[in-house]
Amino acid sequence: MNNIIEVKDLKKVYHMGKEKIYAVNGVNFTIREGEFCCLLGTSGSGKSTLLNLMAGIEKASKGSIIIKGEDVVKLNETKLAKFRQNYLGFVFQAYNLIGSMNALENVEFPLIFKRVPAGKRKKMAIRMLKRVGLGERLYHKPKEMSGGQQQRVGIARAFVANPQIVFADEPTGNLDTKTTMEVMDLIHDLARRNKQTIVMVTHDPRLAEYGDKIIRVSDGKIVDVEVRKTDEEILNEQMEASRRAEIEKMEKIEKAKEAKRRKEEAKALKAAGHKKEAKTENTEDKKENEQDEQKTDETV
Amino acid sequence: MKMIDMLKLGLRNLGRRKARTALTVMGVVIGTISIVIMISIGIGMNENYTKQVMQLGSLNTITVGKYQDVIDSDGNYVDYKEQQINDALIEQIKALDHVKVVSGVVEGNVQLTARGKYQSNMSLYVMDKSTFEDFDFPPLANGSYNEEVNFKKPTIFVGPNILKYYFYNPKSRNYDQYEVQPTDPVTLTIQNWEYQQDPKKKARKYPVNMYVFDCDENSEYNYNTYMDKSEYERLYHEYLKTLNVKDRKKAEKKMREYNNIKVCVDNVKYIDEVQEKIKELGFYSSSLTQYTKSSQETSKMLQMVLGGVGAVAMLVSAISIANTMVMSIYERTKEIGVMKVLGCYVRDVKRLFLFEAAMIGLIGGIIGIIISYIMSFFINKFGGKLFEAIMSTGSLWGMTGEGAKFSIIPLWLPVAAAGFAMLVGVVSGFAPANKATKISAIEAMRNE
Structure with missing residues (x-):
């Protein structure tokens, strides 16, 4: 090195x-x-x-x-x-x-x-x-x-x-x-x-x-x-760390997807009750989800 | 560092010590108010006086009189002198720089008769009608200056006070006064007691148009009557024929002798220069500027004194800004060190502190200007009595009249004041800002 x-x-x-x-x-x-x-x-x-x-x-x-x-x-x-x-x-x-x-x-x-x-x-x-x-x-x-x-x-x-x-x-x-x-x-x-x-x-x-x-x-x-x-050991540790980071990133994305699914389910339940309100919330939720995804992408 | 970030950071830093910033700003506010108000009062006085003088007549007119009052530089009457004024002099004056129009004025004596029985004997000033507007003659209540010369029915231009007070009925027991209306039929007769009338002939009465000046109470035009030269000359020639043969020559000569010469200068600021030139020609002259000069000097002095008071207030606030900045730098020594370690340029440190100082100045200036406008309003509304008491001297008479303004804030004043306040901030923040740049990055590493 x-x-x-x-x-x-x-x-x-x-x-x-x-x-x-x-x-x-x-x-x-x-x-x-x-x-x-x-x-x-x-x-x-x-x-x-x-x-x-x-x-x-x-x-x-x-x-x-x-x-x-x-x-x-x-x-x-x-x-x-x-x-x-x-x-x-x-x-x-x-x-x-x-x-x-x-x-x-x-x-x-x-x-x-x-x-x-x-x-x-x-x-x-x-x-x-x-x-x-x-x-x-x-x-x-x-x-x-x-x-x-x-x-x-x-x-x-x-x-x-x-x-x-x-x-x-x-x-x-x-x-x-x-x-x-x-x-x-x-x-x-x-x-x-x-x-x-x-x-x-x-x-x-x-x-x-x-x-x-x-x-x-x-x-x-x-x-x-x-x-x-030694140089090699350091390199190995660096690779190990970035692999860990990769895994964490994947986990986070999974988590975000899970959360999204759960939200959609909740939404579907709500939608049955009040249609108009649900509509507006719908779009907001979508936005939020998108933002969440973006954030998790960056969070490394 | 970007400008916008510098702005945010600087304002945030000022907001951190709100009380201290407010107190420092207050100093600038007071300084700005005193400067703005003082200057505005000075301007107000000046403007008022100029307005007063303008009512008396045109400011860019010089008069060279046959019997000329001699006025010293302070506007005081010293002496009077008889001087020979003629066409040659007019030509000489016409040749001077900045002279727009020159017109000789002949004085004639006439008798006016209104409605056939109310009479008035008066002097009449005769000059070229086309020059009236150049000499800032007041507007007319009826008629116009631009009408064609009319020999059949000449026109006289009269001041309103003449119509009001100068006509009376000589045949009535009490010499009844009569206020002539502009529409009343008026006739004019030339008469001069110096000359003997031919006993066989009688001076004619000419019907005339009468146009009335629409002027202020104090105006010189209020008591004067004017007539066009060519129209008057025609009448005068007819008048000569009615005179005793002996006196005709004398009277004819009189027609060519000017009572005074009026000189119109293209700009008020050249009045002195032209008067000086006329003096070099060997003639005394007078202008309204002579009277305004001394009072202008007084008001300039007053403005300077008042401005000085404001300047002292501003100086104090400058010291207070410097003090605040020095304090702030002592407090933020470590922070400045950290900024440097984090990669802040030295010049940005300097700019930041200069900006903060400038902002104190500017904010103070703007608040000061706003308050100044409010104060100016109240001074104009309620200041009359106060000024009457202070300015009891005659030179400022009429200042307390209806609608008079004591404090005038022209548009440039707030701009200049805000700029000046900001400049004061920058200047007083300069040394502290330099001090800040000298703080070493090592301050960040100290652990207390």
Whole structure:
């Protein structure tokens, strides 16, 4: 598999008065396309800085970060913004949802910057929210949702534009154990299905177990790189995931058909009673059914 | 970011802090109201005064008199001067730029007799009938200026007050006054006590048509009588024959001496220029503009002072907009960081904040304009007494008359005011918006 990210001799220096602090000190590593990569380290190890550097949020002092053949270090603000729109998604520890927007609008938000037309945007966001299991909470504000739900919105926002790379900074840092596992499974599953690359920062070795590759960071340097899955294994998992998705899709279509049948039966019963009313309902029901079908088609 | 999305997002952001937005908008509203009302009052005063002066006569007419009052630049009478005015001068003035029509005015003395017994002795101004309309003569209550010259029955143009107050019966014991009706038969006799009548001859009485000016109470035409030059000259020649041979020459010469010259300028704004040129020719002249000038300067001053008050209010609201935007940016630091991480261009961040500031300005401006219209209505309805008290000076007399408007909002004013309010918003939002662009994406990564 190709390397989607190549980090070469990366350094980040902070100046504290006369003292120089090397947050990242000469780091080299690569990340394969479709890989789930975990940056593992204690707090202050420089793992978060490393992630920020890769996303172009902080400027590197030295070295290069080649993502999709482009050196992020050399991009200016405008090009970086464009780059993020096209290739990157973000999941934050503190969710960072916009408080005044409901779930749907939050998920639509990055698409606004991409100039996606409003109708298409909404469709994409709804599909994504359904995918993360929040189909019933489209119009809830962040305040009205639990931490786990908020992070699901955050994940939907990160994945909605189907970016090739998703950066996740301690995505479960504010969540309890049970929710943590659900969220991790969700991220993993989404990434596998769409063959996306994940770069996740964590301090928890158990969460790092999700990774295909674990990069251990300490004092701004890489201590150890553990490759846990081969290219083949990753490919297999991706195929498995898409097969599962296919099956789920079929099931949903079946379900929709079943529901349609049931509705028609109910209609037939009703029609016997009041003809006129039934007529109007008829057409409405048809419309609804059509919409349902469409939605299930998209819900993958 | 698309324009429509920017619009929605900006309005949503303003709606998030409704109280704060409302208070800031209120500042702009007050600023806009003060500017609009102040300017409208200034315009109203100006327009009123111009209307008053227009009633007195045409604004684009200059008069060069034989006995000319000398008026200084403040409109005060200084002196009077006798000057020699003749056809040569008319030709010279005709050659000046912006001069449309020039006409010499001869003064004649006549006696009018209505219904055979009511008489009136008066001066008569004689000039070419074809120039009457150029000099903005008032409309006629009966008849028209465009009729053919008629030597058999000449026409006189009289002011209504002459008919009302100037005729009396000399034979009655109390000199009974009589109000002449335009339809009454009237005869005209030329008479001049300077000249001796030939004892064998008698001045003829000519029946005349009488057309009455339809003019305002204060108009100069109210008390004047005019007659066409060619018609008058015919009568005058006949009159000469009735004079003593000695005086005939004198009287004939008199016919060619102008009492004054009227100059019509193609636009009011060139009045000063033409008057200056006439002065260079060595002649004093007068125009109504001279009288309006000082009052216009006063009202301009007043407008500036009033506008200044509005400007201060606007300045305060500009500061308040800037303050609101800075506060809003502090509050939304993290949000701006998140926007950047999610791929928002720096320029879109800037535009968003500029848009929000502009919207505060525009909304305030529009509300302010609406309230201004309401206030203007009430000022015009109930402001009479107030203005009477403030403007007790004579220069604005008549302003409190029926239907007078104190506050006039011309169409350009609300447009300009809304534009200005928006501009104030943009300008005061500029620094905060720049500040917003400097917020780093790293703000999104901070966990507090």
